[in-house]
Structure formats: structure tokens, C-alpha cells
Amino acid sequence: MDNEEVQPTRREFLSMVGAVGGAALMYQAMAMMGIAKASPYAGPIELGQAPEGTRVIILGAGLAGMVAAMELRDAGYAVEVLEYREKAGGRCWTLRSGDSYEELGGAVQQVDFAEGNYFNPGPWRIPYNHFGVLDYCSRLGVELEPFIQVNNNAYLHSTKAFDGKPVRFREINTDYRGHIAELLAKVTDQGALDEMVSEEDKALLLTSLRSFGALDEQNAYVSSTSASGRRGYERPPGGGVDGSPIPNEPIDLSTILQSNLWRNIAAGESLNTSMPMFQPRGGMDMIAQAMERNVGDLIRYRKKVTAITQDENGVSVTFEDLENGGASETVTADYCVCTIPFSILSQIEHNFSSQLSNVINSMYYASSIKVGLEFNRRFWEEDEHIYGGITYTDLPISMISYPSNDFFQKKPGVLLGAYSWGATSYQFNALPPEERVAKALEYGAQIHPQYNEEFKTGVSVAWHRVPWVLGCYGQWQDKEAQYQDAVAMDRRVVMAGEHLSYLPAWMEGAILSSLDAIKRLHDVATNG
């Protein structure tokens, strides 16, 4: 404990890094400490050699479980994985034509998409800085393609503004920037910033504001070819007789502020949502399938864990074998990696430490709902020139995301027609699947009237109704106080999964959690 007191504080440490190594190293150090939120993934894990004949049982064949299985097997451990479902992947999950999904309550949805079309109920995009996910994709040969997160030609929409009509993102974004640049230029000219900005910097500030906001030479944001070059024209530049462009009129500042449409302007600027983003070609579960090809021979499917106990000699896991009429069976191992979501684990008998048990019993799982809608025609491309990206709305569907694959093809396409959380999601969750789809259609048609003509089929996943996770991702009662209790290895058992990371609900969180867990397990196994 005394040692800790002479260690530098985080702030002192970072100042030191900045002084010695400059901004790049500073950023890297901050990223490593989770401050700048880039992934601290540092390349393939090198565990070394497992002690002869050491057995590890892994509970759950999602990404955390399969990463643990691959790496521990490669280090020489004897690995066995128990999985409740009939397939691997967990929440890294894709629904395609011919799939059938039964949710809690018994409703069954038969997915009837056109060949090649799909819907990702869980993860649906990979940030460029989620180095762990990207590295496993690379190592396992998962083909990635761009995911269009930001599309200036998609819409911003409010039921309470612009008569309920959607407005192009580019118009709101350009006009908002133009107006605030003009305001800032005005107060700069009026001397309001004199005490804060030097004369030299004021000149540079004004020059930069003209560029940033598409202002004219008088620092005004007005109808102009430079503004229309961003927001769109009355008559766009062309050729021949009518080739000269006619700019259009910006929307005034008050209207933009009152519309609240500025709310989503920065949606594509966080580290986790800025371009470029990626998706596996053919659906997110291409990652799960690739891992399953690598490690599937170690997985025993349709095993429902009912008890986990450990003593000084090992770990015993009892399960119902759903392949065998629910017959009870017990397997033993030297160590256990448990990736079962705490929503499920809190209902399983165990003898974990009281600190760990307290966290397991207090973690609740978020409500979230997604609806996938397939249309006969890609009208968003053909009629509205929207190629991927996201439309944001204050309707209960929250957003519409357009597919980032199969552009320009004359075939049906699948939209993410709703992605909602919180109070809205609770209410969607209480509706039968077909009514969720009907609601998503009803709301989405307010933005795209073509919905009514072109709808083909739909599927919805309300995460509280998913039988094997009971929610979307783990939420803490008090993360700061509880986190170390939950990630600490409890004698022979270590927990892993997105819930045990600071990238909750992201696949990267599951992978980083798993790699950290097996590193510590290996340390205990080799050094006691």
C-alpha cells in the first residue's frame, strides 16, 4: 500500500508522458488508460505454454468464450466449451432467409428475406479503432467492407419541426455551422474576444471561420455558391445552356435551434462511431462463424448450465443436456472461464465469493429493440440518393439505417427500421413481434412514404425477450465501486464478456475482457 502513495497520480503521469514523448505518445498513453477510448489491444496474445494436462472449462460460446477457447487451446490447455444454444456466436448474431427465431413467450418468427439479405439484431458495425475485433477478423479471414455511418444526404427528422418533413443532414449541418461561425465572427469583430485572443489570432480565427462556416467575404452566412456547395443547390451545377448553378436559401438560425435537429449532428464523431467503420461482408455473424470453424470441435451445444462449484481440487459444472431430454451431467476441470451473462448467472447455483456474488446479483440488463424491414425496391437509393448512413428521428423508432452493401442493385434491401432504448424499448418489448414490425412501418412511413407500397417482410428482436441473455448488455448498479470485484479471478474461476469491460455492448469489450481474463488465468495456472 505504501508503494502506491509514492506512485505518480494519473495526472502527473500524463503530464510527464506529454513532456517527454509529445502528443502522439501522450495520446497513446491516454488511450491505454481508457481515457481517449481507443482500444488498448496490443496484438495477438502470447500466453506461453500451459502446464501439462491442465483442463479449462469455458461457459458460453460467444466471442469472449471462443476467443478464450482458441487462445487457451493454442497454449496447450485441454479446453471444453459448454453452450446453451444450438450454435455459437452469442449476441454476434445474424438473421437470414430461412432462419427461425423463437423468443420468450413462444412467438416464432420465420425470416423470409431475399437470398443474401440479412439483419444483425446485435452488433452491426465495427469502429476502425477496435483493434481486437479487426485483428481476429484478419487472422480468421473474415472479409470486411465499409459500413457507412455518416451520410450527409440522409435525413434529420422531427415530428415537431418542418411540418414533420425530414430535412437532409447536410442542410442542417451546413447551416448550423454557418450561423455559429457568423456569430463568432461578429463578436470577434466587435472586440468581445479581445482579452482572450491576440490580434494575430483574431485574424486567423476570422479566416478559419470563413472556411469552417462557408461565410462570404464580409463574414456573413448567406445564400451563396460556397454555402450551396455544401448544403445543396436550387439548381445544381450542370453542363450546356442551363449549366450555371443557382444557390438555394439557408434555413435561419432560430428555426434550426427550435427544431432540435442539431441534436444528432455530432452522432458520427465519437471514437466509436466515426468513419471509417466496417462490417463483415454477409452479416456480423461471419465473425462468429469464422471462430466456430476454428474452435467448434471443442464446443458442446445445447447444454444448460445449472451449477458451478469449485474447491481446492478443481471446478465442477453441472448442466442439463438438452440434446438428451435434459439429463443432468457434471464435468470437471482445473479452471473455468465463465462468460455467461450475469442476468443468467444470477439464477445458477454457485459458490463464488460473496463480493463476486454481489455483483452478479446486482447487474441488470438493458432493454433494446431492433426491427429489420425488407422492401421490394431500394427506394432510398433510387428515389432519394441515400447510400448507407443513418436517418435520425424523434419518432419511437429513433433511427433508420440504410444498408451499406449491395448498392445500386435492383433487388430487395433490408433497413434497420428501429433501434430504440429505454422507455420506448420497454413498450416495444411488450408488443408481439408482428406489432413491433407494424409500428416500425407506421412510423418509418412518415419519413419514407414508399414504405407503404414497397414493404416485403420484417423481423424484430426485443433483447429482453432473447432466451439466452435476457437483455441487451450488462448495466452496473455502481460500476466504479463494483468493477474490480467482478473482474478479479475467484480462485479457479474468472469471468469474461462485454459486461466486464469499459466498452460495454461492443464486441471489442468482450474480446479485451476475455484476453485479460485468460492472461490472469494462465498466470495462476503456471505460478499458483
Place this chain on the structure above:
Amino acid sequence: MNRFILAAAVLASLAPLALAQEGTKPEADDSAALFASPSVLTQKTGAGIYGAVCAGCHMPEGQGAVGAGAYPALADNPTLEFPEYPIHIIVHGQAAMPPLGSVLDDEQIAAVVEYIRTHFGNDYAEPVTAEMVAGAR
């Protein structure tokens, strides 16, 4: 439509309202009034709140559901005997169940606790008040 059936339908639709005026709490099911607010539930009646939130996991007849884990049945559930217990769980959450104290107010929680304690085979007549919920926050 047959005039008699129409009249019967109108009467049937009015009946819950008539009961509501006599009783202390409205009995009408307003669960279909969805999504009035992005941040809270706006249904007022016990049946409405149950149908708009609780039924999603505990199921429409309170029968619960079983997968890798289970949602407990509320039907014929003796743990509902003392209203403080469900009130506490709804306000603060328990295990996988999220706390709903931020999306339901005291009156709503009182109404839905009263509803589950008097439906699905449960018969606990003691009224549930908003004050009891306020005390549990």
C-alpha cells in the same frame, strides 16, 4: 354492423370507465397508448402499465418465461403478499431486472403493484398507495 352488436360493443367499452368512477382506481387498460414520451411510461392504469411494460417479460397472463434463465411468474405468486416487496423490486431492480423507478412515478408503481396483487390468481386486497412507493425510493 348489426345495431344490437354495436350497442353491446359500446356498452362493453364503457363498462370499465363506469367501474372506474365507482372504485378508487381506473380499471381501463390504457396499454395501447404507446410511446407518448421518449423517457418515461405514461400509462396510468394498473392494467395499462402492466400491458405496456411488465408483460414484455412476465408475459400477458403473468405466467413468466423460461430460457437459459427465467422470468418469474407473477401468477399465483405468494411473494406478492406484502406490497413492499414488489414495490422495492420495481423501484430498485433485482438481478437481471432493471430498476424502473426512473420511468414510472409513485402513482404508476402503486397502480401496477395493486394490479398484479389482485390479478393472475393473486388475491391481496390491501390497497397500495403512492406514499408507500415514495417511502421505498
